[in-house]
Amino acid sequence: MPPLTGPKSGDALFASVERVNAELFTLTYGAIVRQLLTDLEEVEEVNKQLDQMGYNIGTRLVDEFLAKSNVSRCVDFKETADVIAKLGFKMFLGVTATVTNWDAEGTSCSFVLEDNPLVDFVELPDTCQGLQYCNVLSGVIRGALEMVSMKTEVTWVRDMLRGDDAYEMRVKLTKQVPEEYPYKDDD
């Protein structure tokens, strides 16, 4: 049996992983969005592609997260949301999110980001007003949660690129199948 240790702090977790320059990441992501806007005719199609790209990335990142964070099974969706906000965002983007706006059932909440490395230096031209620039992030959350057996719908309700005062991502748990966790507590 491994030693019983609790989850790492977000700061310790972020310090423990390999990192690259955030501006390089931001510009690289911007290059994807520009490429998709050039290749696909409809902004709505670009939104879908970014979400799907994020989903694929999320299904991979969850493994690194579970391997490095020392987080074991979360008791419920509320704890899961808190782990994502405080540890998941920190481990991958270097920032934390606030969890808020829970519904009465405890199955819907919002992640609010004040600082979002994805959008540094970004301004949307008028022709892209329907663009959900950060859809890769909502896709990552959806993909990662699906790998731990939580089906979710994730949508953006506030977006600073569209003039809102923060980034707010709404996460709604639609189905949970706890027995299909891809990892065991005693791994």
Added chain:
Amino acid sequence: MPPLTGPKSGDALFASVERVNAELFTLTYGAIVRQLLTDLEEVEEVNKQLDQMGYNIGTRLVDEFLAKSNVSRCVDFKETADVIAKLGFKMFLGVTATVTNWDAEGTSCSFVLEDNPLVDFVELPDTCQGLQYCNVLSGVIRGALEMVSMKTEVTWVRDMLRGDDAYEMRVKLTKQVPEEYPYKDDD
């Protein structure tokens, strides 16, 4: 006049910039390559797009590099190459390169990378054997150097994804116009 300080060390420089998780970057870059392979018919076209994308990124990154590194004007191409290898790669990717294989004129050299965060977990399928997966990096070098008035040709001569024992990028200076530097020593 600003205080006269020398360039920062690569480690200090890397520690001074905002960073994100390297795996997130690697997977995001992989998603671009996959998208381009899907959208464009010819691998050669994908290579060109990656290079152009890197060029655009390089023309932006050079500003952050000059602003943060305390590097002032390099006396010649040899010093420039050394700064890129020891400080530039470190600042953006967290790794350093070795400068080697200089020609007699001092206008061509190689950057050799033993560790390349761009390619972690990457394997090329047989259908992509002509793909220059890391062309974004050679494009970044070309774009960044052009902003400090050095026109270059940058090509890959060794690639571990193709079975070589390292990544080796050949940089050939084709034209230098020192008086057009976009920054002044006393900025």
